[in-house]
């Protein structure tokens with residue numbers, strides 16, 4: 001019997017203009033938790049898609065449990081006991097949890113679909129592995145964290161022994177991450193082999209036994225994760241240079257209020273009030289952070305300011321002008337920028353090129369449109385080439401690459417590049433570093449601070465308290481759609497802020 005569950009030997013996979021995997025070897029021992037680490041665009045998702053049969057490699061061999069196999073499509077992978085939870089989930093939103101889990105192998109009695117048995121099995125698995133979710137709930141009604149549980153249940157339902165998790169924590173809140181780490185440990189205890197892709201070094205330290213590192217399509221090596229392995233060491237191996245985790249910030253000299261949010265109330269899409277009597281000012285040269293647990297109104301707050309949702313009460317001023325009822329384009333023209341939480345829905349158009357995405361907000365201006373409405377392609381490409389260079393966007397074909405073919409982290413870089421390059425007076429920023437590698441995070445944080453130093457007003461929403469605490473000059477802790485406390489940088493500890501986020505007013509740690 002082989003000691004390895006997975007051996008991918010000398011895998012090469014090319015896309016137009018890029019070798020995504022260049023003679024990569026990955027060996028995963030049976031029953032280990034194996035992490036894959038690498039910069040955005042290093043080829044991690046591609047390698048796992050080859051293993052799952054979504055892409056055919058140009059060269060290389062794959063052995064599962066010591067036996068050479070040809071994984072020509074995902075059904076072959078499933079029959080070999082391989083399950084995958086993709087970076088961007090693949091669930092049908094108006095189907096129930098169980099319907100999604102049995103999709104493609106629906107249990108039938110005669111010709112009639114019979115979901116009863118399946119629901120029982122789903123309930124049993126969710127109990128056994130601590131993956132709480134209602135088997136009859138519709139996907140569109142459950143949280144992202146629960147959707148991910150459905151994806152994991154799907155792999156368990158088909159009796160997968162090997163489970164691949166591609167950036168499972170990028171979309172989770174800190175609490176959900178802790179829960180997922182426990183689930184992974186339980187799966188390992190039950191005998192599963194797990195491959196996890198993550199940019200969060202803390203998570204690798206928490207669950208992984210070994211880690212394979214990819215850099216620009218090549219494997220740099222595989223290391224044991226020992227108690228003494230440091231995050232700095234992992235970061236250096238991955239990026240090829242030391243990375244700084246702290247940020248340099250000059251003293252804070254705020255100017256006048258640029259964004260004024262006055263007593264607003266906002267409903268969600270089904271009419272439930274999510275933001276209640278909310279007020280906040282953001283001054284020139286200041287970063288204000290919103291710290292809160294997911295689902296406490298952050299999303300609706302930014303929707304209202306950016307114009308994606310109306311307010312039911314209150315007003316919003318930008319540079320002293322009322323924008324409460326302005327259209328999205330008017331707000332943009334008045335100086336509002338937005339790095340949205342959901343990059344696919346509000347940030348980019350996957351079918352358009354990188355160049356087209358970088359001018360989505362100002363293509364119609366004189367800068368990019370000439371006489372008779374003809375686009376000035378030279379100017380568009382010049383702008384886009386420069387942004388690709390500055391923000392280190394890695395792609396196969398530069399400016400003409402379709403944005404949808406970029407790796408997750410590189411898509412995020414394109415959106416941030418566009419928004420920062422427009423240098424708006426107010427920049428709304430939601431989860432800016434989600435899915436980015438540590439090197440890219442270092443750069444993006446520097447650029448956000450650069451905007452602050454250029455006198456811009458920045459409102460930052462992040463579930464990562466570390467991010468809020470290291471970037472922000474003032475922090476508003478929110479709970480159930482209202483501000484529970486607002487204070488200056490350094491005034492409160494992380495645990496005090498955590499208590500406030502849980503709804504405790506004027507919290508003092510230990511009190």
Ligand SMILES: Nc1ncnc2c1ncn2[C@@H]1O[C@H](COP(=O)(O)OP(=O)(O)OP(=O)(O)O)[C@@H](O)[C@H]1O
Pocket residue numbers: 015016018020038039040041042043044045046047087394395396405406407408409410435
């Ligand atoms: N379907 C595709 N068509 C064209 N190019 C692709 C496709 N899929 C991936 N690529 C390219 O292959 C390279 C590797 O991408 P991959 O998605 O594997 O990176 P990754 O390591 O998962 O990055 P991230 O951390 O950002 O998710 C990237 O440069 C990407 O642009």
Ligand SMILES: [Mg+2]
Pocket residue numbers: 044045046087166407408
């Ligand atoms: Mg990826």
